[in-house]
Amino acid sequence: MAPSPQQFASDNYAGICPEAWSAMARANDGSCVAYGEDEWTSEAADAFRQLFAIDCDVFFVFNGTAANSLALASLCQSFHSVICAASAHVETDECGAPEFFSNGSKLLVAPPGTSKLTPEMIRALATSRSDIHFPKARVVTITQPTETGLVYSLDEIRAIAALCRELELKLHMDGARFAHACASLGCAPAEMTWQAGVDVLCFGGTKNGMAVGEAVIFFDRTLAADFDYRCKQAGQLASKMRFLSAPWIGLLQTGAWLRNAEHGNACAARLAEAVGAIEGVELLFPVEANSVFIRAPEPVLAELRARGWRFYTFIGGGARFMFAWDAEPQRVEQLVADIRAAARLHVAVA
Amino acid sequence: MAPSPQQFASDNYAGICPEAWSAMARANDGSCVAYGEDEWTSEAADAFRQLFAIDCDVFFVFNGTAANSLALASLCQSFHSVICAASAHVETDECGAPEFFSNGSKLLVAPPGTSKLTPEMIRALATSRSDIHFPKARVVTITQPTETGLVYSLDEIRAIAALCRELELKLHMDGARFAHACASLGCAPAEMTWQAGVDVLCFGGTKNGMAVGEAVIFFDRTLAADFDYRCKQAGQLASKMRFLSAPWIGLLQTGAWLRNAEHGNACAARLAEAVGAIEGVELLFPVEANSVFIRAPEPVLAELRARGWRFYTFIGGGARFMFAWDAEPQRVEQLVADIRAAARLHVAVA
Amino acid sequence: MAPSPQQFASDNYAGICPEAWSAMARANDGSCVAYGEDEWTSEAADAFRQLFAIDCDVFFVFNGTAANSLALASLCQSFHSVICAASAHVETDECGAPEFFSNGSKLLVAPPGTSKLTPEMIRALATSRSDIHFPKARVVTITQPTETGLVYSLDEIRAIAALCRELELKLHMDGARFAHACASLGCAPAEMTWQAGVDVLCFGGTKNGMAVGEAVIFFDRTLAADFDYRCKQAGQLASKMRFLSAPWIGLLQTGAWLRNAEHGNACAARLAEAVGAIEGVELLFPVEANSVFIRAPEPVLAELRARGWRFYTFIGGGARFMFAWDAEPQRVEQLVADIRAAARLHVAVA
Amino acid sequence: MAPSPQQFASDNYAGICPEAWSAMARANDGSCVAYGEDEWTSEAADAFRQLFAIDCDVFFVFNGTAANSLALASLCQSFHSVICAASAHVETDECGAPEFFSNGSKLLVAPPGTSKLTPEMIRALATSRSDIHFPKARVVTITQPTETGLVYSLDEIRAIAALCRELELKLHMDGARFAHACASLGCAPAEMTWQAGVDVLCFGGTKNGMAVGEAVIFFDRTLAADFDYRCKQAGQLASKMRFLSAPWIGLLQTGAWLRNAEHGNACAARLAEAVGAIEGVELLFPVEANSVFIRAPEPVLAELRARGWRFYTFIGGGARFMFAWDAEPQRVEQLVADIRAAARLHVAVA
Structure with a gap:
């Protein structure tokens, strides 16, 4: 497969x-x-x-x-x-x-x-x-x-x-x-x-x-x-x-035990940093390890799903992303780009 | 290692x-x-x-x-x-x-x-x-x-x-x-x-x-x-x-599921066949799958241990041998030879 | 005893x-x-x-x-x-x-x-x-x-x-x-x-x-x-x-199964009715069976204890009274009287 | 009842x-x-x-x-x-x-x-x-x-x-x-x-x-x-x-704890003593407390049942009798008499 x-x-x-x-x-x-x-x-x-x-x-x-x-x-x-x-x-x-x-x-x-x-x-x-x-x-x-x-x-x-x-x-x-x-x-x-x-x-x-x-x-x-x-x-x-x-x-x-973890944490930090700059999307928790919980309007999440992303959701409009030892940096960037695009499309400018 | x-x-x-x-x-x-x-x-x-x-x-x-x-x-x-x-x-x-x-x-x-x-x-x-x-x-x-x-x-x-x-x-x-x-x-x-x-x-x-x-x-x-x-x-x-x-x-x-098993069974059958011809050593159970239980005098078992063999023993002088997918035929023959030698050394001829 | x-x-x-x-x-x-x-x-x-x-x-x-x-x-x-x-x-x-x-x-x-x-x-x-x-x-x-x-x-x-x-x-x-x-x-x-x-x-x-x-x-x-x-x-x-x-x-x-219960319920109803008329004391729940939960200021509860009453208390100043088949009506009246007296002594008149 | x-x-x-x-x-x-x-x-x-x-x-x-x-x-x-x-x-x-x-x-x-x-x-x-x-x-x-x-x-x-x-x-x-x-x-x-x-x-x-x-x-x-x-x-x-x-x-x-037990033990001892003298019936275990296990031919046990006795039976023809604080001595004697009679009826004299 x-x-x-x-x-x-x-x-x-x-x-x-x-x-x-x-x-x-x-x-x-x-x-x-x-x-x-x-x-x-x-x-x-x-x-x-x-x-x-x-x-x-x-x-x-x-x-x-x-x-x-x-x-x-x-x-x-x-x-x-x-x-x-x-x-x-x-x-x-x-x-x-x-x-x-x-x-x-x-x-x-x-x-x-x-x-x-x-x-x-x-x-x-x-x-x-x-x-x-x-x-x-x-x-x-x-x-x-x-x-x-x-x-x-x-x-x-x-x-x-x-x-x-x-x-x-x-x-x-x-x-x-x-x-x-x-x-x-x-x-x-x-x-x-x-x-x-x-x-x-x-x-x-x-x-x-x-x-x-x-x-x-x-x-x-x-x-x-x-x-x-x-x-x-x-x-x-x-x-x-x-x-x-x-x-x-x-x-x-x-x-490797530590390198693997450092890599996951770094990917999470990268996503967190990027999310911080996207209007309409925010972090639900400080990002201190390898997971990122973001709050976003449902249309944004739907857009992400439509773009092929899988994630767990939470009541009130949250999505979780977690990064393992194998997270590909360019794939993280793709996620950042897709969140940015989804937010641009679906977050009303006040 | x-x-x-x-x-x-x-x-x-x-x-x-x-x-x-x-x-x-x-x-x-x-x-x-x-x-x-x-x-x-x-x-x-x-x-x-x-x-x-x-x-x-x-x-x-x-x-x-x-x-x-x-x-x-x-x-x-x-x-x-x-x-x-x-x-x-x-x-x-x-x-x-x-x-x-x-x-x-x-x-x-x-x-x-x-x-x-x-x-x-x-x-x-x-x-x-x-x-x-x-x-x-x-x-x-x-x-x-x-x-x-x-x-x-x-x-x-x-x-x-x-x-x-x-x-x-x-x-x-x-x-x-x-x-x-x-x-x-x-x-x-x-x-x-x-x-x-x-x-x-x-x-x-x-x-x-x-x-x-x-x-x-x-x-x-x-x-x-x-x-x-x-x-x-x-x-x-x-x-x-x-x-x-x-x-x-x-x-x-x-x-492979069946081949692996057939191989183990064949090794057991080979050992069983050989043991049948060794005086002073006998099978405790018919050999129908991949395990062989032999009864042998304690000096025979001790000799086998001395020759480097590991096996589980049972009350009354039994030893168990089990064969997996990886059993090496020449190692099985070595076991046969060692049992034969041990029996020759330690089984009194009536 | x-x-x-x-x-x-x-x-x-x-x-x-x-x-x-x-x-x-x-x-x-x-x-x-x-x-x-x-x-x-x-x-x-x-x-x-x-x-x-x-x-x-x-x-x-x-x-x-x-x-x-x-x-x-x-x-x-x-x-x-x-x-x-x-x-x-x-x-x-x-x-x-x-x-x-x-x-x-x-x-x-x-x-x-x-x-x-x-x-x-x-x-x-x-x-x-x-x-x-x-x-x-x-x-x-x-x-x-x-x-x-x-x-x-x-x-x-x-x-x-x-x-x-x-x-x-x-x-x-x-x-x-x-x-x-x-x-x-x-x-x-x-x-x-x-x-x-x-x-x-x-x-x-x-x-x-x-x-x-x-x-x-x-x-x-x-x-x-x-x-x-x-x-x-x-x-x-x-x-x-x-x-x-x-x-x-x-x-x-x-x-007797029903009479016993009716008696307990009646005693609870009697206490509830009386408590309803005592200033500074109130029912925590409607009284529908044989238990009465009252809310009262702590000095009132302390006074009740001083008068020899035992009861379970709850956070926020509650007391529970429960009536079994054997509840003596005059003892219920005594409890009513003591609650009334305790309230009179310890509830500030606004 | x-x-x-x-x-x-x-x-x-x-x-x-x-x-x-x-x-x-x-x-x-x-x-x-x-x-x-x-x-x-x-x-x-x-x-x-x-x-x-x-x-x-x-x-x-x-x-x-x-x-x-x-x-x-x-x-x-x-x-x-x-x-x-x-x-x-x-x-x-x-x-x-x-x-x-x-x-x-x-x-x-x-x-x-x-x-x-x-x-x-x-x-x-x-x-x-x-x-x-x-x-x-x-x-x-x-x-x-x-x-x-x-x-x-x-x-x-x-x-x-x-x-x-x-x-x-x-x-x-x-x-x-x-x-x-x-x-x-x-x-x-x-x-x-x-x-x-x-x-x-x-x-x-x-x-x-x-x-x-x-x-x-x-x-x-x-x-x-x-x-x-x-x-x-x-x-x-x-x-x-x-x-x-x-x-x-x-x-x-x-x-009473000890008297009750002594009474039960005494009844068991009485039965055991009597059974010892009855041909064809024997004790399965020494009687040291309040229970008596007897071995008897099945027709003897059937006769006892027919005379109204209830007891637990064991493989091989055993019956257990146990005596509590309330055992009536005359009822014990009745049991003795019935066992004796049953044995007389059903045990073949050699």
């Missing part, structure tokens, strides 16, 4: 980046022990330990839904609850997976519209009830960057972590696009995670250039007790594990 | 076969819609419909544990039970995954030593209790070929299916090595499944030459209602689905 | 009414088969069939949390969702039980402040998403009367049921205080349930004068398939079932 | 004993706070602390299935396993409740025929597997007395507990008839539980003379963390808790 023109509806539309691909190719040479007892897997885990500068426990699972749900389930019991933002992927786009894996943990969701949690919101949710008729808060999950493309600053994370310690809550980070946050802040992975007080991180591989796979990283290794059994029981142990782990070697050892 | 000499401890030790690999490479060209809305996925599903000569529902998941557990969970409620053989993978090697995905369904296990279920065993298990203090039997699962390398004949499957209809049980087939059974019986996939009365099949991709992935196939499409939601919630929906589905196109359209 | 002066903080504070008690005493005569195979249980089920004028399936469980959760779990799978009001007990006071019993079904909650669902709210929630990344709506649950003491009219229920049929949703009624709604509307139980389109009802016994026990009533008997197994597995099958079922005979055959 | 002649098919056939009944009557005087915040509940918990001579945590739930399942679920995760005897009620008669409450924990069942576990069986089950493809053993559950009426000696319990400590397993005791074991051994409750190494006990109330209710007792209080939330979420928190707790006061403070 001939590929269609590149779309920016999702960073899941991208394929496998060259570094991940060639690592898979290398790993495909000959026979190899299964279920993660192989050298590729231990080397990949070591690469994470080096990246995070800590002796953490690393597990490789198939996708982000499972990574988040398994991590959260390991931090709480079914009668506990998990605090999250209104836009959190665990709440909006995982079809009840956190509730399923945990056998019933409730998500306590911050007010509509929130995508970044604050200590105030967390305190309000965690302390709103203290009777046994309502699940006891035990975990806070933040998405870094958020589903709306915002990046928590190190200080924001530290403040949340401090509150978590005060309230005896664990802190989980959904890092489906963790690399993009690192690229955005220009900080070391350690600074944004365990040094800031994060207990468990789900580090996304799929949106970072892999075919499949996420890493669950326990900085507090006591929390990882029997997590390997948990993965196995939940259908998240790959038999030919090398194909889940070797791509990480390719990404981490070559620096 | 340089690959070590080939081992036959498991068919999970094999890598990705060329047909699957090149399909992945083709699928990696450009951007593509996610979550299974892509053309690769619909083409792969169509390839299955053609292979099975029926308009079945096809779902692609990550591994066999999930495929089996999701299929079983869709066929019963938590207070129902699943009948299986004592050697069934769902009972012995999935860490309670069927119980987890179904939220508590009990496995009713046939007597120790069984690897093939018979109508008599099924009737005994299904009718042993009829009070509400014990889970109600609802599903029968058979592994084809069994974990011990036996292949149910078409008549055996038909007899089980007839009993299932009589007792209002659904029939699930764990086909982790389904292709090997087809190759062994020389029958059409349809004959061994829906034409014989199988309701749901888990068709293994990993042991058939893929990196990752199994197909869950509902011949009775009404049973597949909302199964896509079930997969999503259980962390089994791949975002970049094309990399799970395209390899099936490679396998099915080129005939 | 000598009983303290009667409190109206909850209708769970009441004991066992005479009719339920004497039925238990009668049932306690001699030995009796267990697990619901006894005559008391079949007679109690028949009494429900007569009350509802339909051949329904009736199950007796221990409490309302279990009744609701088991009923909901029988109507949906883990990847489905349940639509409820913001004040719904299943959402606010069951510690995640619906999620637990269903293994992860999500509650889709109407906007804050809602206690009665409307067809508009249901449509909005049921149709907000139609992709597999979000649980599919399958059930609507309404509490009759609501947790705020409002009663759905027959027309309101019929309108909701009509929408449920349109959207292929099942309709569950949490009738923890079902009798109070019947007493309020003066209608037959059948009119408010199956004739209006309700599929499953949880009929509360505890708040109606029993020690323990609720009835789950399936008007569509096909929905009750294997529900007895579900109860057993979930720890909701009483061995000495007669003590759960016989009290229902006492309540239903003597008419 | 007039009571039928007393039957000994189950000790669940008995009603509420006078001491429990009068405690309920006393508790029914006036209004009382709900959900276990009442004085009856704290007094009942204190009575347990006094009985066991330790500051344990006590929870009151509705039935034995829930008590066992909740206790086991609190001791392990879904990917762990529970070791039990073949006759264990959790395995044979709880419809998969342990798997349901724990979200998938597997029961590792000792060989068929076992009703008492031994350290050897436990070691074999706990160490048979140590890979992540099989659930990790975490708990041992023993039933005291067993479902076959055998009583573990203190030394037997201590030996099991010592092995549990060695293997890092928790020890749970299903004490559905705990009182009967105390009566049988003549030991203090403390000796048979925490002093012997038991971590958690489910103390049966129903079979001890109550209408409904069991107590879950954590001797190691750290294991009880958030167990109140677990009970609530699982539908096991009674709103009118006093009716679940007060009967315990009646049983424990009057000594």
Whole structure:
């Protein structure tokens, strides 16, 4: 099948980046022990330990839904609850997976519209009830960057972590696009995670250039007790594990993990900059990572669709564009040009 | 890392076969819609419909544990039970995954030593209790070929299916090595499944030459209602689905699915034939697919280990060898020669 | 222990009414088969069939949390969702039980402040998403009367049921205080349930004068398939079932079920009427059943506490009073007098 | 309904004993706070602390299935396993409740025929597997007395507990008839539980003379963390808790708990003694508590049925009789006489 023109509806539309691909190719040479007892897997885990500068426990699972749900389930019991933002992927786009894996943990969701949690919101949710008729808060999950493309600053994370310690809550980070946050802040992975007080991180591989796979990283290794059994029981142990782990070697050892993210962020920044200069179109959120949410009149969006663009839309006239490692600069420019043209055609001059 | 000499401890030790690999490479060209809305996925599903000569529902998941557990969970409620053989993978090697995905369904296990279920065993298990203090039997699962390398004949499957209809049980087939059974019986996939009365099949991709992935196939499409939601919630929906589905196109359209299996079976047959002529070593089971279980005195097994062979052992002095698509004939001969030599050294001549 | 002066903080504070008690005493005569195979249980089920004028399936469980959760779990799978009001007990006071019993079904909650669902709210929630990344709506649950003491009219229920049929949703009624709604509307139980389109009802016994026990009533008997197994597995099958079922005979055959509710409602009406005439105190909701929510300045509430009254409070200065079968009229008058006095003392005259 | 002649098919056939009944009557005087915040509940918990001579945590739930399942679920995760005897009620008669409450924990069942576990069986089950493809053993559950009426000696319990400590397993005791074991051994409750190494006990109330209710007792209080939330979420928190707790006061403070058990045991001993002298009828198990299992030719059993006796039968020609607090001595003698007569009629003299 001939590929269609590149779309920016999702960073899941991208394929496998060259570094991940060639690592898979290398790993495909000959026979190899299964279920993660192989050298590729231990080397990949070591690469994470080096990246995070800590002796953490690393597990490789198939996708982000499972990574988040398994991590959260390991931090709480079914009668506990998990605090999250209104836009959190665990709440909006995982079809009840956190509730399923945990056998019933409730998500306590911050007010509509929130995508970044604050200590105030967390305190309000965690302390709103203290009777046994309502699940006891035990975990806070933040998405870094958020589903709306915002990046928590190190200080924001530290403040949340401090509150978590005060309230005896664990802190989980959904890092489906963790690399993009690192690229955005220009900080070391350690600074944004365990040094800031994060207990468990789900580090996304799929949106970072892999075919499949996420890493669950326990900085507090006591929390990882029997997590390997948990993965196995939940259908998240790959038999030919090398194909889940070797791509990480390719990404981490070559620096592609960060370059890929920087490229996505740069494309988003380019679009954001251009949109800022187009009348009748505006950004819904500051652009801090690899996604751009624009507000535009429906005729503008229709025009974009007519010109062949695919994108997710939101109530009130929003469109989302996301940029992966493979975003072609000229295709980004084409999008800019089409938005400009659509706006010119359909935005009434006051 | 340089690959070590080939081992036959498991068919999970094999890598990705060329047909699957090149399909992945083709699928990696450009951007593509996610979550299974892509053309690769619909083409792969169509390839299955053609292979099975029926308009079945096809779902692609990550591994066999999930495929089996999701299929079983869709066929019963938590207070129902699943009948299986004592050697069934769902009972012995999935860490309670069927119980987890179904939220508590009990496995009713046939007597120790069984690897093939018979109508008599099924009737005994299904009718042993009829009070509400014990889970109600609802599903029968058979592994084809069994974990011990036996292949149910078409008549055996038909007899089980007839009993299932009589007792209002659904029939699930764990086909982790389904292709090997087809190759062994020389029958059409349809004959061994829906034409014989199988309701749901888990068709293994990993042991058939893929990196990752199994197909869950509902011949009775009404049973597949909302199964896509079930997969999503259980962390089994791949975002970049094309990399799970395209390899099936490679396998099915080129005939590699069957050739790979035939090759594995032939290697097993070669080893079995040779072992039959070695004094002091004997086959534990008839060799009907790609696995060979041999009984040998411990010094013989120790000698094999000393010569660098890896294998799983069993109580009473057994060793298992399994052959994948990549088994090198000269390496099989080397194994034969080493078994012969080990037996000569360590088996006392009467 | 000598009983303290009667409190109206909850209708769970009441004991066992005479009719339920004497039925238990009668049932306690001699030995009796267990697990619901006894005559008391079949007679109690028949009494429900007569009350509802339909051949329904009736199950007796221990409490309302279990009744609701088991009923909901029988109507949906883990990847489905349940639509409820913001004040719904299943959402606010069951510690995640619906999620637990269903293994992860999500509650889709109407906007804050809602206690009665409307067809508009249901449509909005049921149709907000139609992709597999979000649980599919399958059930609507309404509490009759609501947790705020409002009663759905027959027309309101019929309108909701009509929408449920349109959207292929099942309709569950949490009738923890079902009798109070019947007493309020003066209608037959059948009119408010199956004739209006309700599929499953949880009929509360505890708040109606029993020690323990609720009835789950399936008007569509096909929905009750294997529900007895579900109860057993979930720890909701009483061995000495007669003590759960016989009290229902006492309540239903003597008419106490309705008299008890009428009494509670009358006490609430009396308090509501009196409060309407007290300056500075007002009703938060129309009083349609046995609960009264009043808004009063904090000093008034403090004064009430100082005078020995216990009650639940709400953000913004509310207090709840609930009246059971045992509410003593002179004690209600005492409460009225104390509210009047407290208001006189602490409400500034404008 | 007039009571039928007393039957000994189950000790669940008995009603509420006078001491429990009068405690309920006393508790029914006036209004009382709900959900276990009442004085009856704290007094009942204190009575347990006094009985066991330790500051344990006590929870009151509705039935034995829930008590066992909740206790086991609190001791392990879904990917762990529970070791039990073949006759264990959790395995044979709880419809998969342990798997349901724990979200998938597997029961590792000792060989068929076992009703008492031994350290050897436990070691074999706990160490048979140590890979992540099989659930990790975490708990041992023993039933005291067993479902076959055998009583573990203190030394037997201590030996099991010592092995549990060695293997890092928790020890749970299903004490559905705990009182009967105390009566049988003549030991203090403390000796048979925490002093012997038991971590958690489910103390049966129903079979001890109550209408409904069991107590879950954590001797190691750290294991009880958030167990109140677990009970609530699982539908096991009674709103009118006093009716679940007060009967315990009646049983424990009057000594009825032990007298009731002694009476049941004595009736069983009487039957056993008589059966020992009847030709053609024999005991299947030593009679150490309140149950008697006899083996008799089918015509003898048929004759008993014809004379109006109800009993559970077992494969191979067994019948079970169980004696509760209410067993009438003359009715026991009638059973003895009928067995004698039936044997005389139907047992061929050699």
